[in-house]
Amino acid sequence: MTFTPYAADPELDLVLEREVDVSPDLVWEAWTTPEHIKVWFAPKPYETPECEIDLRPGGAFRTVMRSPEGEEYPGVGCYLEVVPNERLTWTSALAPGFRPVVAPDGMPFTAIIELQPTASGGTRYRAVAIHQDPEARKSHEEMGFVEGWGAALDQLVALAKTLRT
Amino acid sequence: MTFTPYAADPELDLVLEREVDVSPDLVWEAWTTPEHIKVWFAPKPYETPECEIDLRPGGAFRTVMRSPEGEEYPGVGCYLEVVPNERLTWTSALAPGFRPVVAPDGMPFTAIIELQPTASGGTRYRAVAIHQDPEARKSHEEMGFVEGWGAALDQLVALAKTLRT
Numbered sequence: 001m002t003f004t005p006y007a008a009d010p011e012l013d014l015v016l017e018r019e020v021d022v023s024p025d026l027v028w029e030a031w032t033t034p035e036h037i038k039v040w041f042a043p044k045p046y047e048t049p050e051c052e053i054d055l056r057p058g059g060a061f062r063t064v065m066r067s068p069e070g071e072e073y074p075g076v077g078c079y080l081e082v083v084p085n086e087r088l089t090w091t092s093a094l095a096p097g098f099r100p101v102v103a104p105d106g107m108p109f110t111a112i113i114e115l116q117p118t119a120s121g122g123t124r125y126r127a128v129a130i131h132q133d134p135e136a137r138k139s140h141e142e143m144g145f146v147e148g149w150g151a152a153l154d155q156l157v158a159l160a161k162t163l164r165t
Numbered sequence: 166m167t168f169t170p171y172a173a174d175p176e177l178d179l180v181l182e183r184e185v186d187v188s189p190d191l192v193w194e195a196w197t198t199p200e201h202i203k204v205w206f207a208p209k210p211y212e213t214p215e216c217e218i219d220l221r222p223g224g225a226f227r228t229v230m231r232s233p234e235g236e237e238y239p240g241v242g243c244y245l246e247v248v249p250n251e252r253l254t255w256t257s258a259l260a261p262g263f264r265p266v267v268a269p270d271g272m273p274f275t276a277i278i279e280l281q282p283t284a285s286g287g288t289r290y291r292a293v294a295i296h297q298d299p300e301a302r303k304s305h306e307e308m309g310f311v312e313g314w315g316a317a318l319d320q321l322v323a324l325a326k327t328l329r330t
Contacts, residue, residue, distance in 0.1 A: 006262070007262070012264070057222075057245065057246055057254075058245075058246075058254075080222065080223075080245055080263055081222055081223075089222075089223075089263060091259065091263060091265065092265075093258055093259055093265035093266070094256065094258055094259070094275070097171070097172070097295065098245055098254060098256060098275040098277070098295060099177070099275065099295050099296070099297065100256065100257075100258035100273040100274060100275060100295070100296065100297040100301075101258070101297060102297045102298050108265040109265060110259070110263040110264065110265060112263070130262065130263060130264050130265070131264070131265065132264065132265040132266060132267045133267050136265075
């Protein structure tokens with residue numbers, strides 16, 4: 001299948017794009033294994049004490065993040081696309097089972113992780129956050145999407161390097 | 166792949182299930198071809214003058230229905246699952262491109278059409294409408310979901326019998 005990147009809208013979407021020196025299959029494993037998510041998902045000093053994954057379209061992606069002060073931030077999304085080693089999509093606008101969410105918080109978004117192999121054995125990594133309107137995009141940007149997801153990606157890469165060595 | 170029917174929740178979901186005497190591939194063709202949708206989708210005397218289909222996860226399903234008085238009812242959904250001759254899923258809670266909808270109308274829902282071949286060459290047809298809460302389910306029921314989708318299914322079957330004969 002030819003790889004087609006998501007056509008992001010600069011007015012509505014946020015994009016983090018980087019080349020990392022671990023292979024797509026290891027990045028995929030890090031994104032789809034609860035024990036791994038618990039290690040890398042929250043930028044330190046935040047932690048991710050809980051994670052559940054039902055890896056299929058319609059399945060649940062549940063996490064709980066915890067601040068150093070002990071405040072907890074539960075998150076739940078519904079997987080939409082599961083293409084191993086290539087594309088993982090989920091949204092907080094739907095509950096598991098594709099069910100519309102009663103009252104989405106102020107900033108529901110859909111996330112797409114795209115992975116492409118590089119000639120040197122690494123991964124061209126692209127994360128797109130898709131929002132309902134420019135205000136939601138701005139709010140997510142001000143929360144530090146690029147910095148936060150970038151710091152988490154560093155943690156993912158560090159973890160991935162410990163796998164299959 | 167083993168067929169797994171959607172686990173409908175009787176408190177939240179509506180289900181239309183029937184056996185029809187046309188094959189799954191003809192039902193699929195009727196559901197995924199704009200010219201066919203225009204013929205069968207709206208229970209008469211309503212009509213469907215417009216339909217656009219971009220048949221892929223993330224693609225758009227757009228229709229305009231028209232009452233005998235000329236009032237128009239546009240609808241747009243985002244396809245979630247496209248498994249030919251077996252399962253078609255879309256939602257009005259997401260705009261095309263998996264984008265969360267700014268202000269979904271009072272009753273956003275996800276629809277799943279499941280098709281299974283019968284021994285006699287027909288189709289076990291199941292449509293599930295998935296709602297956010299019991300009130301949305303009730304509202305959709307009172308709008309006549311089962312009768313309306315049933316009448317449209319009769320029209321679909323009549324059309325399908327004219328295909329490939």
